[in-house]
Amino acid sequence: MELPYAEPYKIKMVEHIKRSTKEQRLKWIKEANYNLFNLSSDKVFIDLLTDSGTGAMSDQQWAEMMIGDESYAGSSSFKKLKKSVKKITGFKYFLPTHQGRAAENVLFSALVKEGDVVPGNSHFDTTKGHIEFRKATAVDCTIDEAFDTSIIHPFKGNVDLKKLKTVFESHPKEKIPFVIITITCNSAGGQPVSVQNIKEVSTLCKQYEIPLYFDAARFAENAYFIKKREIGYQDKTIKEIVKEVFSYGDGMTISAKKDGLVNMGGFIALNDKEVFKQATVFNIMFEGFITYGGMNGRDMGALAVGLNEATEFNYLESRVEQVAYLGQKLVDYCVPVQKPFGGHAIFLDANKFVPTIPREEYRAQALAIELYIVGGIRGVEIGTVLADRDPFTRKNRFPELELVRLAIPRRTYSYNHMDYVAAALKNVYDTRKEAKSGYVIVDEAPIMRHFTVKFEKL
Template identity: 70%
Template sequence: MDLPFAENYKIKMVEPIYQSTRKQREKWIDEAHYNLFNLRSDQVFIDLLTDSGTGAMSDRQWGALMTGDESYAGSSSFHHLKDKVKEIFGFDYFLPVHQGRAAENVLFSVLVKEGQVVPGNSHFDTTKGHIEFRKAKAIDCTIDEAFDTNGGHPFKGNIDIEKLTNVLESHTKEQIPLIIVTLTCNSSGGQPVSMKNIKQIRAAADQYGIPVIFDSARFAENAWFIQNREEGYANKSIREIVAEMYQYADGMTMSSKKDGIVNIGGILAMRNENWYKQAMVFNIMYEGFNTYGGMAGRDMNALAVGLDEVTNGDYLENRIRQVHYLGNQLIDAGIPVQKPLGGHAVFVDAKSFLPRIPKEEYVAQTLAIELYLEAGVRGVEVGTLLADRDPETKQNRYPKLEFLRLAIPRRTYTNNHMDVVATGLMNIFERRNSIQSGFQIVEEAPIMRHFTVKLKQK
């Protein structure tokens, strides 16, 4: 008999979490105006709000913290990280920033101007927010298969080359500052982009003279899917696949709080020296001096180790197996999720789960609140609230997909915790037809409203 799979690490430290009563949770969510972001962390039993900055660092990373160089300028920790970025991604020019949205802010301050368009694959909230804040427009060119949650396309993060070409042909070169490719594509369900598609995007970009930028928050998970799903890559290492992927990029932004397995930090890297010189100015204005850029030396050290760990060994197998452990339980119970399962989260199809809730009443948010009340589990809405209002018409944008995202922190929870999440959703699924109304907005911000929105029950 073959031995069963087991994680290739052991637990050295534990943190207590509190299992509350439903009555307590009803009070807390009401006080939070039905916005899960407003809950205190000690009011949550299992926190799947995000996988960003919530993972557990390794002993090597904790050791690296202790040797961080906190010099204001020229820190050795900066050079350790710079060398690791060059080694893994191949970029000569690198700026540290405090997180991914900061990298977007700095880069887009250089490249994106009013009236321009930025094509890509299902831009995530901060990416779209930074584009629209500059009075430019994000154009989604994701393949149609991404919106069929039951379809088995292995790379639902792919960009439709015909859609992309239509954008490139219908606008001048000056109107398109960049093409952005999100690896993996969060908004479409944590779905990967194939190497074939990356090459096609590069070819189209070269034809029209447009730069390509990778949003690299989950670059290693994307490489794992290429290794496991794309012909010709099964015998290549993650490092080799990553190196090949980034040959086709002119630059990268990265929230290191995901595949860097750190609590804070980000990367902006590029090949173009002129971009770099302009970005340095904005980095100093917004982040800090260019050799720390919003990061402490200790965090740069931990990130350098994290990038090494995420691209070597069995880490990715452990990580993605746990996500799929939860997802497969839900599939077996008949709960609708985005298939095939992605890398960092399970995305529950809220419209199919709660068909009686009108789209105007925020279906995915309604399901997220139900799961919190049922089991003390905090997920996050990836749907109409996140889609925001159209900046011109001020009307709600209703995306094709309404997801409850259950983002799994790295090396943080056991499969017993996943069992609690699955059971909670199963209990709601059994009584789903009794849930017939959702929520309405009481107060919202003009952009990226989902972080601070206040709601009330219909």
């Protein structure tokens, strides 16, 4: 008899979570102005808002927390992290930051100017926000297959080379500070990018003398998909794949709260000494001294271990396959989701789930709210609300996909929790035809509105 799969870890500590009634949740979400970000965590049963900083650390990481060196300059914890970053990524220069958007803020302050164009594969919200805040433009060059949730394509995060070349041909080189590839591509459903595509983008960038950077928040999960799906990589280790991927770029930013397996942290890694020197100025201005950059010594120590653990196959298999388990349960229930399943989350296709709700009434947000009301499960809208308004016309931008992301924290929930989520979604799906109206925005910020936006129910 073949032995069943078992997670490569055991539980040492538990955290209690509170159940609630539907009546309580109806009251709470109204008090939160129908914004799931406004809910306090004790009012959430299963929290799938994000996988960023919400995972469980290992015993080895907690051990590093106990011996963290909190020296302001030149701490031993910084040296450990610097060594780990060099070993895993291969980049020469390194600046710690307190999280991913901080890394973007520092690097983009050095490189992005008004009127610039930054092409990439479905930039995530903070990436696009930092670009547009500087009065530049993010141009989405993702392949068309990414926008059809029913198509099975192994690398839906890939960059369309024709789209990218069109950007290169239609703008002066000095107006394109860099190309950014997000691995995995969160806004397209947590979809991976192949080594072949990265190589081709790198070649095109070199031809036009434009740097290539990575948004590497989920670089290890991307490497896992490469190992499982791309010809010629089955026998390579995750660490070998990661090193090769980064060898085609000039630098990276990362929210280490994802594939760094820590609750707080990020960094910039670079090969260009001049860019490093420019970024250093902004790192000191915005983050702190260059040997801590907004991070505690103990967090740097935990991240040094986390980068190593996240690039081990057994961990990644456990992590990605739990996400796939939830995805398959939903497919069995006929719930429309982005396929293939992403590495960190399952993405519900709101256009197919609740087409009865007009897009102008934020159907993906309405679906996310209903899931909370029915099951106490907090997801997040990845659709019109997140897409924000056009910075010039101030009209809503309607993306091709209206998604609800269910991001699975790392090493945190059991398969029983996944069964609960699937059952709650089946209940929502079975009553979908009753959904006729959504929500209207009554207050919003001028940029990255989804974090603090307020709604009223129609």
